[in-house]
Amino acid sequence: MTTTATTTEPSDLVLIRETVRGLARKFDWDYWRRCDAEHAYPWEFVNAFAEGGWLGGMIPEEYGGLGLGITEAAVMMGEIAASGAGMSGGSAIHFYVFPPAPIVRHGSEAMKREWLPKIAAGEVLTAFGVTEPTAGVDTSRIRTKAEKIDGGYVVNGQKVWITNAQNAHKILLLARTSPRDEAKPLHGMTLFFTDLNRDRITVTEIEKLGRAAIDSNELFIDNLEVSDDEVVGEVDKGFYYLIDGLNPERIVVGMEGIGLGRSGLDLATQYAKDRVVFDRPIGKNQAVAHPLADSWIRLEAAEAIAMKAAAQFDAGENCGELSAAAKFLGAESGFEACDRAMSTMGGYAYAKEYHVERLWREVRLLRNAPFSQEMVLNYISNQVLKLPRAY
Incomplete structure (x- = not known):
């Protein structure tokens, strides 16, 4: 990765970031291209994370998990998406990290003891x-x-x-x-x-x-x-138990969008350095360089909001406003970066061997799911700006 700013992080986050990055990148671009083409569930990837103990990231230690906070989970999922796994790998791990949340918070003791260790071990999907x-x-x-x-x-x-x-x-x-x-x-x-x-x-x-x-x-x-x-x-x-998990999921979805954007930005940046047209690298042209630089700035800003929201959640503070903003900015900046990568690479962007088209297809999902950008704006306009409710 060449597009992430140098930051000062606590040593535990650095360790998580580096460990997850190393594990995720053992699965190369061709692996994900093959999974996408064959509609094949990435079980090898899931099993590797199960063996590393990462599937139970947010499951308490007493039930076989790591007992991590949303800050650590957000870093983990961002690195997975940025590795080239995109949402194919992100979703495969995401659905071990977040669906158990209502069980962790509200399930019976018998339910927790029977099922959470199996989920953490990757035995139950x-x-x-x-x-x-x-x-x-x-x-x-x-x-x-x-x-x-x-x-x-x-x-x-x-x-x-x-x-x-x-x-x-x-x-x-x-x-x-x-x-x-x-x-x-x-x-x-x-x-x-x-x-x-x-x-x-x-x-x-x-x-x-x-x-x-x-x-x-x-x-x-x-x-x-x-x-x-x-x-x-x-x-x-039951609905109120689902609400409990919405804020942390918004943060992580935002980080996945950021990871996807960084992956696309890396591909485009390398292409802009290597591709020579009219006897010069196309990265010398400001029409190419400036949109990529703009995306780098937007991705960094989106991560700053997401990590601030994560810190609020882990501290037990109300993070509704910032978690909504994190999802919005992560989806927008991620899609914009991948779309600009498509423009940078021109016709080659449509060739599956260059991989960026898969990232573009996958990150577009985050504008609609798990809820639309318009619903985020509804929330902010009503809850933050105190404007009349539109629905």
Whole structure:
């Protein structure tokens, strides 16, 4: 890496950064190109991080994890994305780091002791079942229902854009257990941690623009039985448990966008030094050099915001505003850097052997997921600027 500023970091962060960087870069550009072309889940990459103990980064030590904070997790995920793994590698590790969060904070002791060590060891892959085609970003309007029966519930409904469902063993599934109340629309949803039972859940993969190595799916749930002891926390409070994990996930998504941007910027910078047109490296042309320099500045600024938000979260402070800003800036600066890399490399950018087109496809996702840039702006305009709510 040549595009990261020299900073003074605590020694533990330096160690994490260097160790994760070294491990991630054992998997070269051709590995990720092959995973993308073949739609192959990067199990070798996941297993390498499992052997290093990194999958349980945010799982407490007493349950087999490392017990790290969001600052360390953000650095780790940023380095993974920057290694060339992009979101193909970032998502593969991300879904071990964050889906367990509701279990860590709200699961029963029995649930924690049975499942968290297996997740930390890479033995169990989890999907996250929240989004629905008819609800969009208004989660209060999900239609998947869990009806009470003796000893548990029967779930019926539909989910969409569910990552990992082709391979996942378990699913954190959000369903309505009480009718929607206009006065308290986010109440009445319950979070279940249960088997992804393919006898009762039909999994259909969605063809998509980028991140082909990591599957996205539509789920059709037909009379899935879950037991009472598979409820995470209390009945009807599931959405609030999801909210607990939104701020730290925003920070890490921002860092993944920054990592992707730096990866694209590195490719473009090297190309601008090596590519000679009209007897001079194209990097001598300010029309090439200035956009790349501008992206370097924006990526550095985005990381400063993300790390400040992480420090707030780890200190137990309210980090909602900065975590939203971190996601916004990470996605914007990352996409802009990769888009400028595409422009710098011209026609060659479209050739898969130059790799930048994959980064461009993958980083574009972060403008929409896990929530759109417009929803971030809605939050800031209403909560920070105190403007009237738009929805």
